[in-house]
Amino acid sequence: MNKQLLFVKRPTGDADASTWSLVSNPIPTIKEGEVLIQQHYVSLDPAMRGWMNDAKSYIAPMEINSVMRAGSVGQVIESNNHPKFKVGDYVAGYAGVQQYIATEGEGYYKVDPNLAPLPTYIGTLGMTGMTAYYGITEVGKIKEDDIVLVSGAAGAVGSIVGQVAKIKGCRVVGIAGGADKCKYVVDELGFDACIDYKNENVKDRIKEECPKGLDVYFDNVGGEILDLALGRLRMHARIVICGAISQYNNKTAMKGPSNYLSLLVNRASMTGMVVFDYADRYAEGAKILGGWMAQGKLKSKEDIYEGIENFPETYNRLFSGDKMGKLILKIIEE
Amino acid sequence: MNKQLLFVKRPTGDADASTWSLVSNPIPTIKEGEVLIQQHYVSLDPAMRGWMNDAKSYIAPMEINSVMRAGSVGQVIESNNHPKFKVGDYVAGYAGVQQYIATEGEGYYKVDPNLAPLPTYIGTLGMTGMTAYYGITEVGKIKEDDIVLVSGAAGAVGSIVGQVAKIKGCRVVGIAGGADKCKYVVDELGFDACIDYKNENVKDRIKEECPKGLDVYFDNVGGEILDLALGRLRMHARIVICGAISQYNNKTAMKGPSNYLSLLVNRASMTGMVVFDYADRYAEGAKILGGWMAQGKLKSKEDIYEGIENFPETYNRLFSGDKMGKLILKIIEE
CATH class of the missing domain: 3.90.180.10 (Medium-chain alcohol dehydrogenases, catalytic domain)
Structure with missing residues (x-):
């Protein structure tokens, strides 16, 4: 059956x-x-x-x-x-x-x-990996020495986003829920730091870990954390809107990012992405990620x-x- | 003295x-x-x-x-x-x-x-005109046949934004407060239509005037109207964040755009602009706008x-x- x-x-x-x-x-x-x-x-x-x-x-x-x-x-x-x-x-x-x-x-x-x-x-070699790879490279437009913040850092997409950004020479700070996840993100995945949103003051910790501000924020969660990231943008920063897991089960209206005028102050952008737009490049992306996996640079x-x-x-x-x-x-x- | x-x-x-x-x-x-x-x-x-x-x-x-x-x-x-x-x-x-x-x-x-x-x-030949011109061309990236919505359409910046977009071959819809302003925006400035936010249902009217949705929204006002525009984006639409006059005098927290996930759905972007970034191109911009004024194409x-x-x-x-x-x-x- x-x-x-x-x-x-x-x-x-x-x-x-x-x-x-x-x-x-x-x-x-x-x-x-x-x-x-x-x-x-x-x-x-x-x-x-x-x-x-x-x-x-x-x-x-x-x-x-x-x-x-x-x-x-x-x-x-x-x-x-x-x-x-x-x-x-x-x-x-x-x-x-x-x-x-x-x-x-x-x-x-x-x-x-x-x-x-x-x-x-x-x-990693499917939609998840493609979302992460094209999201952070094509929409986030990361370059060496960028300061990158990733929410959902222990999650499927976030964990790859951060590793790709590390491979590309960025400073990468994750946000995840709980000490175990944060330890995993830093010790196993090689992020430079990870903020435990369940037990730490996220605002203070972002400031501490990213004193110069953020070049890229890869957002999987929306809500309060998106606002905190907006509050720490550097000039010409890019926010990649990949998801908003904190808002998906809302019964009331979604919380919009009240700090959005930081986009104006910092001439920054917030751009949505859907992986399907990169369908004709999945083979290329999978080859790159698969290559890094084979070299031990990327953990899946x-x-x-x-x-x-x-x-x-x-x-x-x-x-x-x-x-x-x-x-x-x-x-x-x- | x-x-x-x-x-x-x-x-x-x-x-x-x-x-x-x-x-x-x-x-x-x-x-x-x-x-x-x-x-x-x-x-x-x-x-x-x-x-x-x-x-x-x-x-x-x-x-x-x-x-x-x-x-x-x-x-x-x-x-x-x-x-x-x-x-x-x-x-x-x-x-x-x-x-x-x-x-x-x-x-x-x-x-x-x-x-x-x-x-x-x-x-028109100073910061106001430069904001409008570089905002709609460089950040809004307008091209012929784009559908462009402009808030504050009878205002200093918005009135130029819409006229520039018309000159560039776009369909341009304004939003302004009151029948007199709307009449002026259409009859004098040549916008294709103008929505009177004080007396009309803006949501319905945007839908009516832009049945295919928006390629560009030039935002001077923020608040509710930004959310309505987000709700009508076409694929790869661009929102130019130039100002948020509805929110400047708030005593409480700014209202964030709760429809911002439309950026994801439509692979759209929202980008802030400050005219000072174009300082080395003011002379060029003033020459272009001044030329259109001399030809009677642009009203100041x-x-x-x-x-x-x-x-x-x-x-x-x-x-x-x-x-x-x-x-x-x-x-x-x-």
């Missing part, structure tokens, strides 16, 4: 168990030109919360009763004369939270589990849970912060 | 008569290498409110008991071997709200009253009041909106 997680109810505020429904259906049969993919891993991302809203965004809202949207990686186990993929191929794409999918393969691409572990292809950390039935509680870790690195769910049953 | 307006008290909220004190002092005597300038006109700008705050900004805060800072234009009436200016020259600079100044002339430049009326040099409108003692009430017109075009005070007594 094919276990599928359906999105059945748009949440107000936090998503919870009533948001999804786990169903079992027969494994689909494939038509001419299709493949059957058995899915191994799905990616969990804060962006999922946005997809649940019935609002104009960079991607269409999920429809009620559709399979929960998710990036995924799996293996082709049947092919009906597919022109590109053959049985045994590993492929990544957006197959959603279900164990099998019959597809013509549009939007899927082959990955090689001998070059990197399979989960990496939906993390995945936090992998198991069981499609555990999706809701695993999803909650995105917002509770109870995870380290890229959150992934293994959904294949062995 | 030299009447001078001193800045004597930092306001909380609105500035009022107690903010300034009018004093009379002897006309200064000039030292070797100095000139004595008799001032004709001073410029009144919303930015003045920001200069009054004791806060880090793009320019040092005004000191208590200093002459009120203002752009100005006047005539050299004495010279003590000044290397550059001679008696009779008209010069523009930042001499502040006072009738005479003795200066070495740093930051002053010669203007020609035969080419354009004197007040124009602190308006000044709203001129008289009497240095009337500065406080004239200043209030900046925020009450009771003025049309560039607000100027004539301070020479004839």
Whole structure:
């Protein structure tokens, strides 16, 4: 059978168990030109919360009763004369939270589990890594000696953003929740410093760690921390708006950055980014990040849970912060 | 005697008569290498409110008991071997709200009253015009057929921004307060449309006038209107943050743009600008704007009041909106 997680109810505020429904259906049969993919891993991302809203965004809202949207990686186990993929191929794409999918393969691409572990292809070598790499280089426009602040520094995107900025010769300060995460960010990932927003005064600590101010702030969280970063900009600073996890579950209006006139004072910019715009450069980005991984310059950390039935509680870790690195769910049953 | 307006008290909220004190002092005597300038006109700008705050900004805060800072234009009436200016020259600079100044002339430049009326040099051919021109072309990066929304459209900067955008082939919609201003903006300045924020539903009207959304929003006002513009961005739109007049007199925290995640959805940017960054291009900008004025393509409108003692009430017109075009005070007594 094919276990599928359906999105059945748009949440107000936090998503919870009533948001999804786990169903079992027969494994689909494939038509001419299709493949059957058995899915191994799905990616969990804060962006999922946005997809649940019935609002104009960079991607269409999920429809009620559709399979929960998710990036995924799996293996082709049947092919009906597919022109590109053959049985045994590993492929990544957006197959959603279900164990099998019959597809013509549009939007899927082959990955090689001998070059990197399979989960990496939906993390550091997938959308997560591409978001981090193109966000900090193309939108953040980092250059040597820039002072870079990254929120969500122990998270999937933030951890790569900071490591890329270090490789490029920047001074990199992270913000993360808790002493353990901060220790990991500095000791394991090599950030110059990390601010524990749960236990430290973030305003004072940014000032302490970045006495000259910030050239780039890579924002994954929004809210209060975005305002504090705005308050420390240097001239011509760039803020990359990648996400706003602190605001995704708001039941009331989003908090706008009240310090935004710092953009005027400092002739700075705040620019939004969506990774899909770099689709034609994913191969290039993956090659660069994969090269750094092979050289030991870039660490890819995945936090992998198991069981499609555990999706809701695993999803909650995105917002509770109870995870380290890229959150992934293994959904294949062995 | 030299009447001078001193800045004597930092306001909380609105500035009022107690903010300034009018004093009379002897006309200064000039030292070797100095000139004595008799001032004709001073410029009144919303930015003045920001200069009054004791806060880090793009320019040092005004000191208590200093002459009120203002752009100005006047005539050299004495010279003590000044290397550059001679008696009779008209010069523009930042001499502040006072009738005479003795200066070495740093930051002053010669203007020609035969080419354009004197007040124009602190308006369309001065900082105001330069702000508008470089703001909309360099920061807004307008190109033909862009859909451009301009707040403060009947104001000093906004009226030029919109006219420049029209000259460059854009569709230009203004926002202004009151039917008279809107009529002026469309009939006299040639904007394609103008939204009366005092009497119309701005959200609906933006949608109506810009059904495809906005490529550029030039913001002079901040607040609610910035949020409405954010809600109508097209892909890769640019927001130019030139000012936030709706927020300058706040006694409480500034209202941040709660729709700022539209920057992410639309891969758009919000960039601050300060005209001083274009100082080495003022001559170029003034030549371009002056050329358009001479060809009748660009209208320069000044709203001129008289009497240095009337500065406080004239200043209030900046925020009450009771003025049309560039607000100027004539301070020479004839």
